[in-house]
Amino acid sequence: MKRPSLRTGVRWKISIAIAAVGALVAVALSLVVHNSARVSMLDNSREVQLERLLFAQRMYDSTKEPKLGTKLNDPALPHDLHVKMKQGRRATYVQETASGVPDVWAAVPLSNGTVLSLHSKFADSTTIMKDLDRSLIIGSVSVVFGGCALGVLIGGQLSRRLRKAAAAAGRVAQGNTEVRVGDAVGGVVRDETDELARAVDALTDALNERIEAERRVTADIAHELRTPVTGLLTAAELLPPGRPTELVRDRAQAMRTLVEDVLEVARLDSASERAELQEIALGEFVERRVGVLNPAIKIKVVHESWVNTDPRRLERILGNLLANAAKHGGTPVEVTVEGRVVRVRDHGPGFPEALLREGPSRFRTGATDRAGHGHGLGLTIAAGQARVLGARLTFRNATPEGIEGRDGSGGAIAVLWLPEHAPTTTGSFPILKLPG
Template identity: 45%
Template sequence: MARVSLRWKIAALAAATACLVVAAVGVLVHVWTAQDIRSRAEAQASNTLYSAMDTYRRTGTLAEGAELDPAALPAELRHPADDDRHTAYDGRVDGNLGPSVWAAQRVGDPDSPVLAVQVNMSPELYGLHRLDVIMAVASLVTLAAATPLAVYGAGLLARRLRRVSETAGRISAGDLDARTGPTKGGDEVADIAATVDLMADSLAQRLRTERQFTADVAHELRTPVGGLLAAADLLPPGETEDLLRARVRDLRGLVEDLLEISRLDAGAEQAVRAHVPLDSVVSEAVARTGLDTEVAVIDAAHADTATTAPTVETDPRRLERIVSNLVVNAHRHGGTPVRVTVEGRTVVVRDHGPGFPPELLRDGPSRFRTGATERGSGHGLGLTIAQGQARLLGAELRLDNAPEGGAVATLHLPD
């Protein structure tokens, strides 16, 4: 369904309202004027009949255009029941005559003729028709002038709402410094803008508190974890020592990951760029994981021909970190075989497992959540760090599922 701007909706509503008002006023004026014309015609006919009746009774002559028993007299006036004056409307039109109002009165006894006069309303009704045309033209002119004003006013409101919407979108995308700022007018739009800014302030404060807490915890854990690792080295060789050393190494890796995330969140990290061959960096990163992973370099122009990947300007250490995290995540939560493809400036990590869950594709990676079923749904720190490092490098990291199954992580480096 096509999306209609609020600006045009308001303009259409204003135009429709103006049309309804114009139509209502036009109908009321027409009806009132028509009734007034008929009332005045009846009064004129009655007065003319009174004068003509007086002249006829005094002189016996017809005056004021009066007639005795005219053929066109309406049936209800041919046999008046008394000697009073009566009026009737005649809607017949004969050339320029009609519609008209008749007034009639019997001149004497019940067998005497009826004296009648006719008042033609065609000039007044023609004037009413001209009034209708003038009102219609004036209404169209007014509507033509008012519609652009309504569009302009609706545009002002729509721009203010769009500004608030854009700010909310930037906040939703992660820009916690986005603010609508002061808006003109103390209306509901200004209230919405102020509420969005207040929400952003509160959200930013909470996130800063959370990030600071994460950084403080990781920093404070660094020393005791180092002590645990040193103490593990003093244990006699054996299964217990190996198990303890492995758990301490895992704990140290978690602390280092937390510190890395806190630095990325705080914007404290800076990329040290250099011109490096992309295939060599990717191959070395995969080799350091120690996992069975296939690496292929594809020529973009000849998809079936192996070739050397281009040289890119990037931070090789951070690029290795991204690739290694993607490969480890593919082995840990996906399924073999895992294949890494380098094509141009794009690195694709593909596994053959169940694929990324829908909530990850919808919301993105979340820290402190892992894909292991025994620890709940979602993903852990690996993808979160990869996403943060990619953002620092100005690269784009997309997470998708292959149609035939399996997760696909695509890293595209900037030119």
């Protein structure tokens, strides 16, 4: 079962991370500052309270009367101060109240056994702490928003570079091997994005070298085989008539066709092919060419359209699609022209899943029921010629795999989408694979 996923950009991930870290730091610092400020103010208030009490004690020693709000043997004296007084020590005490305003006590034992104490509420601390908390909250919010803005700025730059790299890599995947991801990323400051771009460029160069080497080997082998195969075919023509002679000629001709197909694939892979464009009526052209190839095929022109394309390459595509339908599909085979779209459909078992998923591949015919006939070059050549025309060639099945078609509803469908404008470079559009 596929897990649900939430797609977010790098910009917002970095912004959220910086904002979260900023919020945690701001909260931690605010708590530390709040507690430190409160402890410091209470310590100061206790010192001030004790100094006032000592001054009042000196006045009491002279006048024998409590002054400055002091009291003798105050019954409200906290228990902790009673303990200190019994020990003969002067002390201060902060008592928390329900109102939130702390009471500050100071007491000192006298020589006659009485206790002189001073009690007052530290109301200024509440106001000061509220002002301090307000300032801390404003500062914390400012830090969070500032961090978020910084994250958007940094993440936006990184996201922009990654998008450029992805776009350049996509163009490379479409066959434009001259694109360099490192040049597309650019920038003055170098980071991991540049390392990724260099790695992609190195991978592209290595793959291009490997593909080019494979293409050259294939082309060289096919080219070297052409001369002996032609000689073999010529020699077969000189053999006396008979069944063995027919078999030799048939196999020699099949080998010659294979060599020519391999050479054509090599030329298409080299991206050196260019279309020779002409203005043609697509429906009329398809009717005429398909009628020559196989008069039994049903042709339907829904809507005529004039296109600027290469007739020779278009005929090659149609021929390969019809040959594939004849070899691996089932009758009837139908060709439909609608505007710039040409559909070729048979009523056989359909395309194999590997072809629908990955596209046509040389020397691979797919399922076992389609194996044993051909070399997988027909659709590969058709796809390569479509790229030269700047067209799209898609493959799908009329019914999903494993479901038998009813009343002729099954079969394979190949669709050629010709471009509205003439191609300016080889392979203007990639081959698309549609789901079955």
